Amino acid sequence: MTQVGEGQEAEENAPPVMTFGAPTAGEILAERYKLVEHINNDSAGRLVWRGVDVVLRRPVAVVLRYPGGDSATEMLQAAVAASRVIHPNLVGVYDAIDEADRAYVVREWVDGQSLRELVAADGPLDPARATTIGNAVASALAAVHPTGMVHGNVHPGTVMISDDGRVVLADARTDGADTQESDIRAVGGVLYFALTGHWPHGEAPMRGATAGQGRAAIPDAVRDASGAIAAPRQVRAGVPAYLDDLTMDLLDPEIAPPSSDVLAAELGRLDIPADDHFLEQAGPLRFAADTDDLPSPLAAAGGRKVALGIAATLAVALVGLLIGISVLGGDDKSPKTEPVARPSNTAAPVDEPTKPTETVRKLAVEDVRIIDPDSRTRNELSDADKVIDDSEDEGWETDTYTRANFGNFKRGMGVWIDLGAPHTVKSVQAVLSASGATARLYTGTSDPGSSSAGDKKLVTEYLKTPIGDGFAQYDGTTMTFSNGFDPDKKYRYLLFWITELPANDRGYKVGVQEITVQGS
Structure with missing residues (x-):
C-alpha cells in the first residue's frame, strides 16, 4: 500500500537520484x-x-x-x-x-491509501464519508494547535485512510509561512476535494500540486471567468446545502475561520451515517426552515431587533398591568380600571359572586431534559437538572458552534419541562449566560421519551403549538414569556426552544442558568 509523503508522488518515469547517503533495500x-x-x-x-x-x-x-x-x-x-x-x-x-x-x-505505517489515491480510484466521495474524513482532519488539528504547533501540510496526499477505516493526518511540515488559519483553510480544501475530486489551489495551495504534474496530479477546481471557484453543489449534484456552505466558508478569505476545536465539533455533529438519512442527497436538509420562518423585510433591514424590543417592552408592561390588577382585586378576564373598596363586614350582592383569588407561585418541576433532535452524538444532554436548581451560578450550556443558527444543520436545541400535572401557567422566565440569544416557548401533550427518535417526535408535535406571538430576543440575559398563556387552559409540558446563539470570542454558544415557571 502506498504511503504518501508531503506532496505528489514522483513522475512514474523519473530517473533515480543517486548521491552519497542514498538508501538501499535491506539496509x-x-x-x-x-x-x-x-x-x-x-x-x-x-x-x-x-x-x-x-x-x-x-x-x-x-x-x-x-x-x-x-x-x-x-x-x-x-x-x-x-x-x-x-x-x-x-x-x-x-x-x-x-x-x-x-x-x-x-x-x-498505515495500511491503506491516501485520500488522493482513494478519490483517483473511486471518484468523489458521498457527503457522509467526506464529512467523516473532514471531521478526522479537523480533530487532528484540534489536538495539534493548542500546543502552539502548525501542521503546515494538510492536503489529500497527507490524509490517510487505513484499511480498517481509520483516518489519520501524516507528515507535519512548517516553514514559517504556515499558520493555524492556513491549516483550517486547508480542511476546506480537503472537503472540496473529497466532494468534487478537484483541489482549490487558489485558496489552499498544495505543495508541488500543479496541473499536469505526473500521474498523481489533481485537477484544478472549476472556475468562472473571474477565477472564482465553483461551489461543490455546482460541480456535483447531491451535496447537502449546509456542507456546501461550510466548505465554501472555509475557503473564503473574507470569512474568518473558526478555531480547529470549533470546526471539529461542527463536523463531528455533521458526521452522521448515511443510513440515518439526515443527509438529503438531493440538496439541503429535509428539515430546512419553512418559508414562514424566513426573516421578514423588517428583520432584513435591521428592524427585527427594534420590533422585538417593542414587543419586549409591551410584555414587561403587561406583566406590570397583571400585577397591578391582582393587587386591585381584578383578574385577567374582567380587569377593573378603578379600585373598589368594600367593608369587610359587608356581604357581596347575591348576583355578584366573589371569585377566589388565585395565588401565583413558583411551580415545582418534576422532570427536565435537553432536547436535541438533529444530533447523532447527543453529547450536549448533561446538566439539565442545573436549570431548575434555584441557582444561577451553574446551568446547562450548548457546545460552541461556528454559526449563530447552529450551522444550518440543526433546527435548534431546547429545554423540556414536565410540571408533573396540569397547571394554570402565568409566566416562564429563563436566565441565560449571555445576551443576544433567540428563543421561543412551545407546549405539547406527550412525552415520547429521551432518545433521538423521541426528540424528533416531540419537536414535530410541540413546534405546532407556540406560546405567544413569536421568538423572544432581549438585550439582557433574562427572557420572560407571559403574554401567550390561555387562562382557561392548563399546561403540563413546556419546551424552551433556542434557535440562535450569541457570539463569544470562539464562536457561538449559550448557557441556560435557570428556568422558573410561575402559575397556580
Missing part, C-alpha cells in the same frame, strides 16, 4: 530500522520507504532525505514537535535521526 538504519521497499518520492525531495522495526517487530514508514544537516533541520524539528502529540487521527512519530549525510523520520 538497517540506527541498528533497528530495516528498509524493505521504496514506496515513493515526494515533492519536498524526500523518499518514503516501508520498513520494519527489528527491535519491536512492527512495520514502520521511514521518511528519508539526503544529505542531512541543515537541509533536514525543518523536517526533524517538525517531527520532534509532532511526536509530542498523541491522537487517534494523527500518524504516530517514533524517531527522528540526523546522520549528517542523511536524515530520516520513522513514523507509524
Whole structure:
C-alpha cells in the first residue's frame, strides 16, 4: 500500500537520484530500522520507504532525505514537535535521526491509501464519508494547535485512510509561512476535494500540486471567468446545502475561520451515517426552515431587533398591568380600571359572586431534559437538572458552534419541562449566560421519551403549538414569556426552544442558568 509523503508522488518515469547517503533495500538504519521497499518520492525531495522495526517487530514508514544537516533541520524539528502529540487521527512519530549525510523520520505505517489515491480510484466521495474524513482532519488539528504547533501540510496526499477505516493526518511540515488559519483553510480544501475530486489551489495551495504534474496530479477546481471557484453543489449534484456552505466558508478569505476545536465539533455533529438519512442527497436538509420562518423585510433591514424590543417592552408592561390588577382585586378576564373598596363586614350582592383569588407561585418541576433532535452524538444532554436548581451560578450550556443558527444543520436545541400535572401557567422566565440569544416557548401533550427518535417526535408535535406571538430576543440575559398563556387552559409540558446563539470570542454558544415557571 502506498504511503504518501508531503506532496505528489514522483513522475512514474523519473530517473533515480543517486548521491552519497542514498538508501538501499535491506539496509538497517540506527541498528533497528530495516528498509524493505521504496514506496515513493515526494515533492519536498524526500523518499518514503516501508520498513520494519527489528527491535519491536512492527512495520514502520521511514521518511528519508539526503544529505542531512541543515537541509533536514525543518523536517526533524517538525517531527520532534509532532511526536509530542498523541491522537487517534494523527500518524504516530517514533524517531527522528540526523546522520549528517542523511536524515530520516520513522513514523507509524498505515495500511491503506491516501485520500488522493482513494478519490483517483473511486471518484468523489458521498457527503457522509467526506464529512467523516473532514471531521478526522479537523480533530487532528484540534489536538495539534493548542500546543502552539502548525501542521503546515494538510492536503489529500497527507490524509490517510487505513484499511480498517481509520483516518489519520501524516507528515507535519512548517516553514514559517504556515499558520493555524492556513491549516483550517486547508480542511476546506480537503472537503472540496473529497466532494468534487478537484483541489482549490487558489485558496489552499498544495505543495508541488500543479496541473499536469505526473500521474498523481489533481485537477484544478472549476472556475468562472473571474477565477472564482465553483461551489461543490455546482460541480456535483447531491451535496447537502449546509456542507456546501461550510466548505465554501472555509475557503473564503473574507470569512474568518473558526478555531480547529470549533470546526471539529461542527463536523463531528455533521458526521452522521448515511443510513440515518439526515443527509438529503438531493440538496439541503429535509428539515430546512419553512418559508414562514424566513426573516421578514423588517428583520432584513435591521428592524427585527427594534420590533422585538417593542414587543419586549409591551410584555414587561403587561406583566406590570397583571400585577397591578391582582393587587386591585381584578383578574385577567374582567380587569377593573378603578379600585373598589368594600367593608369587610359587608356581604357581596347575591348576583355578584366573589371569585377566589388565585395565588401565583413558583411551580415545582418534576422532570427536565435537553432536547436535541438533529444530533447523532447527543453529547450536549448533561446538566439539565442545573436549570431548575434555584441557582444561577451553574446551568446547562450548548457546545460552541461556528454559526449563530447552529450551522444550518440543526433546527435548534431546547429545554423540556414536565410540571408533573396540569397547571394554570402565568409566566416562564429563563436566565441565560449571555445576551443576544433567540428563543421561543412551545407546549405539547406527550412525552415520547429521551432518545433521538423521541426528540424528533416531540419537536414535530410541540413546534405546532407556540406560546405567544413569536421568538423572544432581549438585550439582557433574562427572557420572560407571559403574554401567550390561555387562562382557561392548563399546561403540563413546556419546551424552551433556542434557535440562535450569541457570539463569544470562539464562536457561538449559550448557557441556560435557570428556568422558573410561575402559575397556580
